[in-house]
Amino acid sequence: MKKILDMIKRALYYNSVVKKISGKSHFFDIFLSRIIIGVPFDRYVDFCFYDKPWKVRREYLFNEWKYYVKYNPGVTRGNHDDKSDIFSKCLPYLKREVLKTHNLSLDAFKVFVQGKKSFFYKPLDGDSGRGVEKILVTGDIDTLYTEVLKKGVGILEETVIQHKDMNRMNPNLVQTIRFFVCKGSAQTKIVFTALRTSLKDNVCVDNAGFGGAFANVDLNTGMISTNAFSEIAALKGDFDVRLVNDAGLVKHPVTGTIFKGFKIPFFDEASAFVLEISNKVDFYGRALLGFDIAISEKGPILIEVNANRPGISELWQIPLKYKPLRNEFEKILKDSGL
Known part of the structure; x- marks a missing residue:
């Protein structure tokens, strides 16, 4: 009852x-x-x-869980991958300093923060941006070290400086492009890409599950091809209904930049970068992978790998809500040898 x-x-x-x-x-x-x-x-x-x-x-992709359970061994609704283990697999592709807080010494912490204005703390098993903090390097370093350890075991990451063109969308956080990859015996294929951004000027994460917005990016041109949307489950209080109806947001509320037609810099390089990681690194034998890529002035940087629940339903189907994608996706799975 x-x-x-x-x-x-x-x-x-x-x-x-x-x-x-x-x-x-x-x-x-x-x-x-x-x-x-x-x-x-x-x-x-x-x-x-x-x-x-x-x-x-x-015909819509509303039951993504059946694909995760079938093609990503070990995935359940409640589990999260250990970020430190994922990072250890991808060290050559991180292109920034990363440090685990488990057994972290004060001396090692001082070396890490030296010369930095800020860094990020991420909990090992968090998702949807929960628990992520941007920490400023100010005041007494010994005190800062103690405060960081109180947050629990996690990952410290050097702050990425994003490309100036990405700042035109939102300069207040490092935005990422989610590359969803299907890795089978016949082929490794990028299925879709989506820009993720915060709609505010005081939020340091772009996660959809944290109230962020997302828009599809054309695989051939690297240009945003849809308006921006959010998922209703992540929106709280009074919100703009355009985020969840069939219209979407035309412009970013912080900068006024129009989503459709916005060109992602280094998009071709980022696509090749993702395929290289997919083909060289084994993520627990899983076939459906989501790569979050930031764009710096020097090119693509791997921020995170989602090897459990990579966001098929929200980041692909929601912006294309006028177009059912289930049959298309199942054909991709078959063509990939899955």
């Missing part, structure tokens, strides 16, 4: 969002979509299913 009541409560919340967007209640449609074809309540909103007939809803 409690489970049913919780479902009803969640359905009522998402129906309130749909009513705000469409002006109508779709409660029973939301609930039946969940019961009959398994559409999560949040994806009903994300994919604008209130405007789509039932016959096409099954």
Whole structure:
């Protein structure tokens, strides 16, 4: 009974969002979509299913978990990969200083912060940007060392200086491009890419799950090809409904830069960089991988590898909510030898 009541409560919340967007209640449609074809309540909103007939809803990528479980061994809904282990696999591609806080000595910390104005702390098993902090190197270093250790075991990373063209979108954080790779016996293929950015001027992460926005990038031109969207589950309080309806944001709210047509610098180099990592590094035998790439003045830098849940549904299907992608994705899996 409690489970049913919780479902009803969640359905009522998402129906309130749909009513705000469409002006109508779709409660029973939301609930039946969940019961009959398994559409999560949040994806009903994300994919604008209130405007789509039932016959096409099954063709959308709303059940990405079945692919993660099948093609990424060891992945569950609750587990997270150890960032330090991932980083140890990718040391040649990080192109910045990275330090684990486990058994970190004061002397090693002083060497790490020397000459730096800031650095990042990331918890080992965090996701969606939670727990990530940008830390300024100020005051007494011994005190700073103690404060860092209190945060728990994590990773310290040198701050990346992003390309000046990326600053035109949002200069207040290092934005990344998510490259989603399908790695099979027949081919290793980049399936899609998406720019990720924060919509605020005081947030240091670009994660979709932290309320960030994302837009698809054309694989051939390296130019953004859609407006920007967010996922409804990550938005809190009063938000711009264009982030979750079929319109999307045309301009970045911080800088006014138009998303569509924005050119990602070093995009071809970044694509080749990602394919090289994919082919040279084994990520626990997993086939569906997400690479977060920053762009510096010298070229692409690997920020993180998502070898468990790389964001097929949110970062690919949401910006293309007018186009069901399930059949296309399953053909890519087959062509890749999976």
